[in-house]
Amino acid sequence: MATAAPESDDKAKSPHAEEEEESEEEDSEEEEEPKLKYERISGDLREILKRDGASCIAANSKLMIIGTNWGRIHVLDHQGNKVKGFHPHSGPVTMIDMDDNGDYVASCSHDRKVVVQGLYTLENSHNLTMESPVRSVALDPNYHKPRSGRRFVVGTNKVTLYEKVMFGQLKPTVLSEGSGPARAMKWCGQFLAWATDSGVRVMEMNTRTVITLIKRDHSLALPCDQYPPHLCWPDSRTLIVGWGDSVKVCRVRERASPLSKVSPGLVDLPPYYLEIVYMFTTDFYVCGIGPLDEHVVVLAYNKQTDLSLASLGVDSRRPQMRVLEPLQGTFEEISKDVLGIRCYQEYKPANYHLVSLVEDRQFYIVCPQDVVVAKPRSSDDRIEWLLEHEKFADALELVETSREVHRYNVLTIGRMYLDHLMAHGSYQEAAKLCTRILGSDKALWEEAVVRFNRVRQLRVLSPHLPLGQGVNLDPVVYQTVLLDLLQTDHAGFLQVVQDWPGHLYNVSFVINAVLETLARNTNNLVLLQALAHLYSNIDKHDKALAIYLKLKHKDVFHLIGRHNLYGCVSKHVMELMSLDINSTLDICIQHVDIVEPKNVVRALASSQFFLYKYLDALYEQKREESQPFHGQLLALYADQDRSKLLPMLLTSGAYDLSHALEVCQSRCLTAETIHLLSRMGNSVESLRLILEEEQDIHWAIRLCKEHDDADLWNRLIEHSLDKPEYIRELLNNIGTHIDPIMIIRRIPNGLEIPGLRDALVRILHDYDLQIQLRTGCQTILAEDGSNLLAKQVSIQNAALPVYGDTVCAACNKKVLSSGNSTLALFGCRHVYHEACLSEGDLQDVCLVCRKDKKKLFLNA
Numbered sequence: 001m002a003t004a005a006p007e008s009d010d011k012a013k014s015p016h017a018e019e020e021e022e023s024e025e026e027d028s029e030e031e032e033e034p035k036l037k038y039e040r041i042s043g044d045l046r047e048i049l050k051r052d053g054a055s056c057i058a059a060n061s062k063l064m065i066i067g068t069n070w071g072r073i074h075v076l077d078h079q080g081n082k083v084k085g086f087h088p089h090s091g092p093v094t095m096i097d098m099d100d101n102g103d104y105v106a107s108c109s110h111d112r113k114v115v116v117q118g119l120y121t122l123e124n125s126h127n128l129t130m131e132s133p134v135r136s137v138a139l140d141p142n143y144h145k146p147r148s149g150r151r152f153v154v155g156t157n158k159v160t161l162y163e164k165v166m167f168g169q170l171k172p173t174v175l176s177e178g179s180g181p182a183r184a185m186k187w188c189g190q191f192l193a194w195a196t197d198s199g200v201r202v203m204e205m206n207t208r209t210v211i212t213l214i215k216r217d218h219s220l221a222l223p224c225d226q227y228p229p230h231l232c233w234p235d236s237r238t239l240i241v242g243w244g245d246s247v248k249v250c251r252v253r254e255r256a257s258p259l260s261k262v263s264p265g266l267v268d269l270p271p272y273y274l275e276i277v278y279m280f281t282t283d284f285y286v287c288g289i290g291p292l293d294e295h296v297v298v299l300a301y302n303k304q305t306d307l308s309l310a311s312l313g314v315d316s317r318r319p320q321m322r323v324l325e326p327l328q329g330t331f332e333e334i335s336k337d338v339l340g341i342r343c344y345q346e347y348k349p350a351n352y353h354l355v356s357l358v359e360d361r362q363f364y365i366v367c368p369q370d371v372v373v374a375k376p377r378s379s380d381d382r383i384e385w386l387l388e389h390e391k392f393a394d395a396l397e398l399v400e401t402s403r404e405v406h407r408y409n410v411l412t413i414g415r416m417y418l419d420h421l422m423a424h425g426s427y428q429e430a431a432k433l434c435t436r437i438l439g440s441d442k443a444l445w446e447e448a449v450v451r452f453n454r455v456r457q458l459r460v461l462s463p464h465l466p467l468g469q470g471v472n473l474d475p476v477v478y479q480t481v482l483l484d485l486l487q488t489d490h491a492g493f494l495q496v497v498q499d500w501p502g503h504l505y506n507v508s509f510v511i512n513a514v515l516e517t518l519a520r521n522t523n524n525l526v527l528l529q530a531l532a533h534l535y536s537n538i539d540k541h542d543k544a545l546a547i548y549l550k551l552k553h554k555d556v557f558h559l560i561g562r563h564n565l566y567g568c569v570s571k572h573v574m575e576l577m578s579l580d581i582n583s584t585l586d587i588c589i590q591h592v593d594i595v596e597p598k599n600v601v602r603a604l605a606s607s608q609f610f611l612y613k614y615l616d617a618l619y620e621q622k623r624e625e626s627q628p629f630h631g632q633l634l635a636l637y638a639d640q641d642r643s644k645l646l647p648m649l650l651t652s653g654a655y656d657l658s659h660a661l662e663v664c665q666s667r668c669l670t671a672e673t674i675h676l677l678s679r680m681g682n683s684v685e686s687l688r689l690i691l692e693e694e695q696d697i698h699w700a701i702r703l704c705k706e707h708d709d710a711d712l713w714n715r716l717i718e719h720s721l722d723k724p725e726y727i728r729e730l731l732n733n734i735g736t737h738i739d740p741i742m743i744i745r746r747i748p749n750g751l752e753i754p755g756l757r758d759a760l761v762r763i764l765h766d767y768d769l770q771i772q773l774r775t776g777c778q779t780i781l782a783e784d785g786s787n788l789l790a791k792q793v794s795i796q797n798a799a800l801p802v803y804g805d806t807v808c809a810a811c812n813k814k815v816l817s818s819g820n821s822t823l824a825l826f827g828c829r830h831v832y833h834e835a836c837l838s839e840g841d842l843q844d845v846c847l848v849c850r851k852d853k854k855k856l857f858l859n860a
Helices: 023-028 044-051 307-312 379-388 392-401 410-423 427-437 442-454 458-464 475-488 490-499 507-520 525-537 541-551 555-563 573-579 581-590 597-603 608-621 623-640 642-651 657-666 670-679 683-694 697-707 710-720 724-733 740-746 756-797 847-859
Strands: 002-004 036-040 054-059 064-068 073-076 082-086 093-098 104-109 113-118 126-129 136-139 152-155 158-164 170-177 184-188 191-196 199-204 209-215 229-235 238-243 246-254 272-281 284-292 295-302 320-326 331-339 353-357 362-367 370-376 823-825 831-833
Touching: 036 320, 036 331, 044 064, 044 073, 044 082, 044 370, 054 093, 054 353, 054 362, 054 370, 064 093, 073 104, 093 184, 104 136, 104 152, 113 152, 136 184, 136 191, 152 184, 152 191, 170 191, 170 199, 184 229, 191 229, 191 238, 199 238, 209 246, 209 272, 229 284, 238 284, 246 284, 246 295, 246 320, 272 320, 284 320, 295 353, 295 362, 379 392, 379 410, 392 410, 410 427, 410 442, 427 442, 427 458, 442 458, 442 475, 458 475, 458 490, 475 490, 475 507, 490 525, 507 525, 525 541, 525 555, 541 555, 541 573, 555 573, 555 581, 573 581, 573 597, 573 608, 581 608, 597 608, 597 623, 608 623, 623 642, 623 657, 642 670, 657 670, 670 683, 683 697, 683 710, 697 710, 697 724, 710 724, 710 740, 724 740, 724 756
Parallel strands: 002 331, 093 136, 284 353
Antiparallel strands: 036 370, 054 064, 064 073, 073 082, 093 104, 104 113, 113 126, 136 152, 152 158, 158 170, 184 191, 191 199, 199 209, 229 238, 238 246, 246 272, 284 295, 295 320, 320 331, 353 362, 362 370, 823 831
16 A cells, blocks of 8 residues: 655655554565556646636546636646636536547536537537536547537436537437436447446447446445446447446447347347446445556545544545456455545545546546546656665566666666675675676676675675676686685685686686695695696696596596597506596597507506406407407407307407417317317317217207218217117208118117107108109209290291391392392391302301301300
């Protein structure tokens, strides 16, 4: 709650007066930012109101017109300076209205007169005297237009429309009567709304049809002359009604299909109807109403007036401007300002009036001795209020986002916010704010460093200092921050050294300072790490690498990659493997041209595990480079990971077979030994190991099939004669490699062989299938031969064409140009004159082709 428009000022100040009932609770509540600002209109209006009292007002974007209790009408600009004046009435002016263009003014009074006055011309002006006091009048918004009919409506105990007809006469038409005096009236577009004691009626003026009646639903104990209705058209289809303690927001809708068109027998309905969108009851009396965007602005008067607190400066009789958000059946109060109106103690709700300029978003508040204009607060006003209430963050956000701020900028607000944070010890927030407000101003940044250094908080500011992107501070500034961190925060010093580029400060100077500190504490690992980073900044990478290795810190890998120190890896590969084996292997494998494998193998000779890891990775990723070390690798596989040994023996040929055999035999690796023996040609020994060590008849059969050696088969059969299971497998798997009779004849008499019958049946079946295949193949071959022979005979017997340009293969003359000479054609398509062939040459072979074959034979 706030006070506005104090009596002693021309301009309304920011709200300050707070009701102090239940002061302990209300004082603890945070004051809400007001939505409106207020300004008392002065100028000539001040002197006018000293002699007379305002009774009503009308306004547009250019002028405002005040009606007084003495029947005068004053035309003023918005600063209160008088433009014109009239004295058309002898009693208080009850209502004033203007057309849309502001060219004509209509006024009415209790003296029963209605006056339509042109501000710039006397044409179409009228002065009428009614039968009873006139409470309301409304001009046609298009009254200034020549063919508009010059209409206006007068509200007495009846509502009468006057319009200009022939010869300049006014024709009265009664629109409504019998419902009491018309206490308020507003005309917008094609709709006229007026309020009587029974309710509010809305008429469509083109058809002069009442489209709705909004019945009065507030308490009848509120007399209409003391609590009058208030009407406002925000646009041509929206009507806001405030009356007593009730508010209604209505919309004019167009009826989709009038029933009279669908069913002619039914009662005619108007083409429009009124829908009440929002309606609610308030805890105050409505003295005026208007729109503000999606909200409703109400000039309010408290229902309960408590005079006991007036001596404390809190008087509930003061009028209020409330901004409400209408809801279904209720409302939400957005803001509430208590107005410092002159002589408010003497006024009741009927003495207050509110006129709203919808497009200009302004509100004129009128009482007999005061006129105040209310406007939405500008961005500058909002910032001013936020600064007064120390809401610097909101003020800064507003000045950054709004384009309507003129009195403030980001730097001024930001520096005020920075001063506030520093004064309250909020150094972290202040440091973050510096980045936001100081931008690329070198002087401001250096000033901020001095301020933070004064309170010993440079460590807080250091992460936010500019690092050369658009602004470079003096090297001394960065060195000051580093030395402060070196003394107060070693972890922060390390972080800053890692984050800041070395060109910002004198690295050698900082190194000397670090060395002095380390002289007193040689085991400070954090400073050692920072020293290594500093050395790398001045390209002393050998010293940096030595420190990282001493610290066993994994940043050594970043150092190697960042500065291309791969040539040092072979020298320190053992230490690097101990630190991070995966990172070391990645470097060694990816840069094998620099980190030569022979040097790495030599360096890792003392660690079989590390050597195995390196050679294994090299074999998997760089197989060609690993070939010289396959002999070592197979021994390492035999010891470290036997599962990889046999695949390597099967795929690689870059190892010594004798050495590999020795390794496998010494470690009793039978499967690998069998493979090596087989590769070395010792298939007999391989078969023996398979049968005696592995006892795997299937493997033995596969070995015999691979070598297809009759001696191997005999050895396998000899070994299997006393083993029924082996005999059965042999019979099932030998196929056509050997004659099954060789096995069957050598089976000892009386030896029981499980599954022998099935094996024999299978052998016979395979043999029968083989015979069928051979027979089928022979039949196919014979048929194909016959078909090909028939095709060749057909081709040889076919006619051969002879063309006009065909020449004799012997004399090279055209064969068809010599008349009816006889021709000789061969299957090779060579053509001869019969005369060109000697009797001895008349044969079945072409001379040309025979010579070619002879040459081929001799050359061969």
